[in-house]
Amino acid sequence: xENTKLILKAVNYAKQNATNNLISVEDIAKxxxxxIDYFNRMFLAHTGFTVTAYISYIRLKHGAFxxxxxDKSVLDIALEIGYDSHEGFTKAFKKxxxxxxxxxxxxxxxxxxxxxxxxxxxxxxxxxxxNPDFQLxxxxxxxxxxxxxxxxxxxxxxxxIKYQGLEIVACNGDYEKGIVAVGDDGNGGSYIEMVTDxxxxxxxxxxxxxxxKTFYSDKDESKVRKSFNDYNVSEKxxxxxxxxxxxxxxxxxxxxxxxxxxxxxxDRNSIIKWANGRKDSYIIHLLNEQDYLDxxxxxxxxxxxxxxxxxxxxxxxxxxGMRINNCCAIRFADGxxxxxxxxxxxxxxxxxxxxxxxxxxDDLQHGEYAKAHGNFTSNDLGYEIVNxxxxxx
Numbered sequence: 230x231e232n233t234k235l236i237l238k239a240v241n242y243a244k245q246n247a248t249n250n251l252i253s254v255e256d257i258a259k260x261x262x263x264x265i266d267y268f269n270r271m272f273l274a275h276t277g278f279t280v281t282a283y284i285s286y287i288r289l290k291h292g293a294f295x296x297x298x299x300d301k302s303v304l305d306i307a308l309e310i311g312y313d314s315h316e317g318f319t320k321a322f323k324k325x326x327x328x329x330x331x332x333x334x335x336x337x338x339x340x341x342x343x344x345x346x347x348x349x350x351x352x353x354x355x356x357x358x359x360n361p362d363f364q365l366x367x368x369x370x371x372x373x374x375x376x377x378x379x380x381x382x383x384x385x386x387x388x389x390i391k392y393q394g395l396e397i398v399a400c401n402g403d404y405e406k407g408i409v410a411v412g413d414d415g416n417g418g419s420y421i422e423m424v425t426d427x428x429x430x431x432x433x434x435x436x437x438x439x440x441x442k443t444f445y446s447d448k449d450e451s452k453v454r455k456s457f458n459d460y461n462v463s464e465k466x467x468x469x470x471x472x473x474x475x476x477x478x479x480x481x482x483x484x485x486x487x488x489x490x491x492x493x494x495x496d497r498n499s500i501i502k503w504a505n506g507r508k509d510s511y512i513i514h515l516l517n518e519q520d521y522l523d524x525x526x527x528x529x530x531x532x533x534x535x536x537x538x539x540x541x542x543x544x545x546x547x548x549x550g551m552r553i554n555n556c557c558a559i560r561f562a563d564g565x566x567x568x569x570x571x572x573x574x575x576x577x578x579x580x581x582x583x584x585x586x587x588x589x590x591d592d593l594q595h596g597e598y599a600k601a602h603g604n605f606t607s608n609d610l611g612y613e614i615v616n617x618x619x620x621x622x
Contacts, residue, residue: 233359235261236275239268240351241417243280247287250311254280277354284311289325290347292318296334297342298519303330341523344413345394352419353396353411360438363409364402371397371404372549375424381615382447384553385471385590386410386424388546395422406430414441428453432460435621442621453619465622469596472612473553474579474589479610481576484569489577492530492540494518499530499537503562511560515540527554529581531574538565541574545587553588559602571603576610592618 239261246252258268272280288310295306307318322330357363368390375383395410407425414420420441425431431444446453450468504512514520531539543557557578579589591607599606
């Protein structure tokens with residue numbers, strides 16, 4: 230356990246200092262409190278990377294981000310992330326991504342970068358090191374298995390595997406009994422999402438793993454609790470229903486003075502006025518011209534006459550041929566909230582998603598969130614609960 234903590238310290242130090250071209254294995258080992266020879270072996274055993282390979286891995290991910298999000302030259306990016314030359318960066322980048330930096334930029338310039346593309350893959354190897362009875366399973370194989378088993382129930386979870394960069398492990402490699410999806414929490418640690426209908430096994434996992442945990446079930450909370458009674462699981466649970474819409478359209482009567490339409494960068498001034506001084510990451514995204522060029526990114530504006538009074542954001546996730554939207558979050562300008570408009574906007578976007586040939590999905594408009602955002606649930610509009618996400622508190 231002590232070595233696990235020290236390796237995590239080393240991983241975080243390497244991540245924070247990878248772009249320094251003077252960083253060395255000795256520096257990282259010393260910071261973590263290891264001797265150099267012992268450290269190399271321990272780092273590889275815990276993370277699946279040699280130290281130098283991990284530094285290169287972090288540098289290249291940052292390079293990919295800069296290629297997509299900036300207009301900096303390839304040479305400037307190479308120098309910024311710790312390479313001494315254009316050639317050295319290009320050779321390493323092509324080995325990892327299969328294309329040159331310039332080709333990568335050309336293919337990805339107008340696409341948003343999802344979190345899975347920047348996730349730290351050492352979290353999976355660290356999980357397996359601490360739980361050697363688990364084996365890494367090909368994620369595409371598991372996605373195919375889950376979609377064939379129950380596409381309605383697992384379609385959104387499968388998109389999570391893809392877009393959050395989750396990697397799949399299974400006890401003794403037997404994923405038909407259940408899987409654990411390991412994710413990067415962004416703070417050097419990991420979280421896990423568990424899928425199994427074997428509640429004894431699920432209870433064992435809940436009691437065994439120290440990470441932040443989530444599991445999925447098609448049972449409601451009372452039935453889940455009843456299943457756990459015999460297995461000494463007493464954790465508090467937060468349940469979030471996941472719902473899909475299978476109808477043709479939802480009745481949607483838009484008030485005469487209201488217009489709902491996709492936003493564009495031409496709405497910049499209206500967005501700034503709506504934001505009213507706020508500068509969070511979502512508003513920065515709304516003001517980024519490049520983000521509007523990604524056809525899977527959907528942002529809607531709600532206008533009262535010519536004034537922007539609300540913004541509704543969602544997107545399209547595609548996984549193995551299934552296309553679903555990833556719920557809809559609605560944010561009003563101060564003083565403009567109304568239950569009627571929440572409901573109208575949600576219905577309008579559901580109908581628009583259907584026109585695009587995409588399956589509408591929701592996991593927000595339920596429970597306490599629903600009470601504070603329009604006082605309705607998506608089920609009131611005809612969505613069908615197909616699965617439930619349980620967060621262990």
